Amino acid sequence: MKLKYYEVDEKELLQEAKKGKRIAIKLPNGLSCYACKILSFLKNNGIDAIFLAESCYGACDFIFYDDIDRIICIGEAEMPYLCYKPPVSFIEAKYDFDVKFIEEALPFIEGRKVGIASITPFIHKIEECKKFIEEKGYKAFIGDKSRRTAYNGQILGCDISSATSIANNVDSFLFIGDGFFHPLALYIAVRKPVIVANPIEKKIYSKEIEEMAEKMIKKRYAHIAKATECEKFGIIVTKKIGQRRLQLANRLKKMLERHQKEAFLIFMNDINEAINYFDFDCYVSTACPRVAIDDADRYEKLILTPIEIEILLGERKWENYEFDQIL
Amino acid sequence: MKLKYYEVDEKELLQEAKKGKRIAIKLPNGLSCYACKILSFLKNNGIDAIFLAESCYGACDFIFYDDIDRIICIGEAEMPYLCYKPPVSFIEAKYDFDVKFIEEALPFIEGRKVGIASITPFIHKIEECKKFIEEKGYKAFIGDKSRRTAYNGQILGCDISSATSIANNVDSFLFIGDGFFHPLALYIAVRKPVIVANPIEKKIYSKEIEEMAEKMIKKRYAHIAKATECEKFGIIVTKKIGQRRLQLANRLKKMLERHQKEAFLIFMNDINEAINYFDFDCYVSTACPRVAIDDADRYEKLILTPIEIEILLGERKWENYEFDQIL
Structure with missing residues (x-):
């Protein structure tokens, strides 16, 4: 069908x-x-x-x-x-495609050792992509799957461990997929060139990823800076089985209270515009990490990730900024 | 507080x-x-x-x-x-108010026998309202509560049985509360004058209710008429414990299928704009009766009540239009 x-x-x-x-x-x-x-x-x-x-x-x-x-x-x-x-x-x-189009990505690859990562509608082609690249003289690596992923080389918005596990062995990454969230997360984690080959558009993106990532990090820093004035924090916990981090939420509550902030848990399954109307100044999402990053513009109130709260409170250094992951 | x-x-x-x-x-x-x-x-x-x-x-x-x-x-x-x-x-x-303001409603009351209905933030004053009206020479009635309501005289958007149970004994109804949904539902059920005394605004509405009700019924008829062209029906069932009507949903599915329509159950807790994107032509909400009526303009697709589906399929006469209730 x-x-x-x-x-x-x-x-x-x-x-x-x-x-x-x-x-x-x-x-x-x-x-x-x-x-x-x-x-x-x-x-x-x-x-x-x-x-x-x-x-x-x-x-x-x-x-x-x-x-x-x-x-x-x-x-x-x-x-x-x-x-x-x-x-x-x-x-x-499954999205079927001819892997040959990734030939156009090769000129952008730095070094000869390439890590390959992909996402579900395209992942069934990852071995074929590896073979194709190796035929072109590169050494290609696919990281092992984690407990949260079904395939070697598969990454999620909240789990890029398959890629980070091989980061030390490679010079660049090739991401086979659509959208920019995954390659951005990957770039921020590994700080090595990430080239995107989008099988639907048949388009290649290289320098764009780095530029987008820098822009996004600046935006996140601005959000953290704004949050320094906030006093009342709502820590959002979902009951979605793969996104529930109640322990982390309790740890953040204690951390915020130690820093003289008011902090309460909010049980909310689907985060939505209602948060604009609650009398909290700032939210922390312990649910899907994308909510704080991708949906920030949908909300008038600030939403930070758990890692950003650590930075806000001085419990983590600014230069150790990381993407939130559920591992 | x-x-x-x-x-x-x-x-x-x-x-x-x-x-x-x-x-x-x-x-x-x-x-x-x-x-x-x-x-x-x-x-x-x-x-x-x-x-x-x-x-x-x-x-x-x-x-x-x-x-x-x-x-x-x-x-x-x-x-x-x-x-x-x-x-x-x-x-x-609780909303505290001086019941004397309902004196302004008296000139609009037809007959000497008045039914009184109210909703939660105001219901604690219902006996006082009754006394006040009786002192003015009226005979006032308060209907018994149902299994879904906590107080005599209390009505809900989905249960006006406290009022309908006394409809035969009264000439008019006095509704103490804000908003128009409840008095509209009441008017459509009893077709007797419903006078609204809004304690927050301290305002009285009388003929407006009848006009609004007629307008709303016309709009509902237009929706039913539009739905005659629809072939694919989604029957929405919620798991909210006081709104779940799975049996009714199954009965509607069979009824639609008997009339050569495609019909499937949709389990959806909070009805939202996502329904615009599903490939159904028309929905029936077996959840909160207000969704189809109050929120109709939020959706591009039609949502009918179970009673409206019966009319659509010719299983109920147009003149027997009723508000959907959960009793």
């Missing part, structure tokens, strides 16, 4: 859907416009499924659901260490 | 908060701007509470929460038939 640019294996979908009696499908934003199409397909194959229309920003973004005995999540790869209730079948959506 | 125009009993708040070891406060939108103020007050009294920042459109709007052993909900009255987990202490916010 073709969904947008992505291919979903119909046989696998039916096979997984037959494992439950009360099945629900869950879809990331980009695929939710095919909900009825997928339900119709299942129905035509004798399976009456439900659409579980909750937020779906990754395999981390699950709570516990009743009245369903299996979830079919289309378009995400499993987070192997999580215990899903009910069980979840992850059916990946 | 004064919150906006409302008075909250501090002693009651502390007494309830001391009943748990891990307490969270939950607040309706209008009071969420006092979250930190309330948490500070509790903290100064030795109670370190959490802010449970989930949607709070009534005592119906609860799911089950972990890691908390009691919720203090400020500003709503209990729904007695629900089983909350963890237990919830409802601390009402």
